[in-house]
Amino acid sequence: MPEKRPRGYQPRWHPHPLTVELLVAVDRVLARYAAQLPLTIRQVWYSLISDGVLVKEERTYKRLVEVLGMARRSGRILWEALRDDTEVTAVPVAYDGPAGFHQTLLEAARAFRLDRQAGQQVRLEVWSETAGMVNQLVTVAEPYGVPVYSGSGFNGLPAKRGAALRAAADRQRAVRIFVISDWDQSGIHLFSALAEDVAAFAAVDAPDTDVTFERLAVTEQQVADHHLPTAPPKVTDRRSFPGRSTTQAEALPPDVLADVLRSAVEAHRDPDVEAALLVREDEQRREIIERLQGLDGPAHGPGAHP
Known part of the structure; x- marks a missing residue:
């Protein structure tokens, strides 16, 4: 690596020949999980550990961060293949004129969708401890109309109250919240704190709604089944923990996580209700597009009149 x-x-x-070998191993990981891109760097790191390329030490993670930084700067790895999730943006919405606005309306119409949870007996949500995994979870959950939330660790009070208020707005259905968090003291207590706090808010805001929490990942069984890299529990953390070793959610292979989430969602879906909704959605989308296309072209120039 360069000194400066x-x-x-x-x-x-x-890059040094040893770095080239590491990058070739990274290429294999990115190709293996092409359907789940972009990956977080920590997911790449855990995959390399599972592949026997790296050892599970913080120094190897730091080296990987540096190597992948240079690989992206040099064009060796596509920027879009990895995500860092450190950027917060707020971009104003603007148009280049009436024609641009009309085109935006048409594009929005082509993306028209009904609430794909409408008519289902249970309304589903997904909560992730790690914000960097949200986009991957969205890829699985979005086609079903299932939202994904993350508090980048322990969720704040407004987020937990918000879950109760959403349950209150949909009193006719049960609510099931899938949680993905690390298998360690923090991950276990994040789950219990989230479930207990949302249940307490819901007892007041949505007393007639059944709100259930299900921990999808990472579980001790998944650690064993997929031979995930582990570390001993932190001796300085005195909170109760049922396991003998710990691992992070990002250690679970991205394709495995996608299958776990997809199976959990589909277990609570009525396919006949979904099929009827998709037919109705397609009909309404075509109707909206036809109406927009039938409008006269937008006026141009300062002297134009409606």
Whole structure:
């Protein structure tokens, strides 16, 4: 690695042969989980550990962060293959004129969707301890109309009260919340704190609604089944923990996690209700598009009149 911290693009980067070997191993990981891209760097790290390329030590993670940074700066790895989730954006919505606005309406119409949880007996939500995994979870959950939430660790009070208020707004159905968190003291207590607090809020805001929490991952059985890399529980953390070893949610292979979530969602879906809704959605989408296409072209120029 260069002694001076790199800035901007680095097209002339010539990695050491050992670094090239590491990058080839990274290529294999990215190809293996092409359907789940982008991955977090920690997911790549855990995959390399499982592949026997790296050992589970913080120094190897730090080295991987540096190598992948240079690989992206140099164009060796696509920027879109990895996500860091450190950026917060707020971009104003604007148009280049009436024609641009009309085109945006057409694009929105083509993306028109009904609530795909409508008519289902149970309304589902997904909560993730790790914010970096949200996009991967959305890829699975979005086609079913299931929202995904993350508090980047322990969720704040407004988020937990918000879950109770959503249950209150849909009193006719039970609510089931799937949780994905680390298998360690924090992950276990995040789950219990979330379930207990939301239940307490719901007891007041939605007393007639059954709100159930289900821990999807990571479980001790998944650790054993998939031979996930582990570490001993932190001796400084005195909170109760039923396991003998710990692992992070990002250690679970992304395709396995996708299958776990998909199976859990489909277990609570009525396919006949879903099929009827999709037919209705398609009909309404075509009707909206036809109406927009039938409008006169937007007026241009300061002297134009409606």
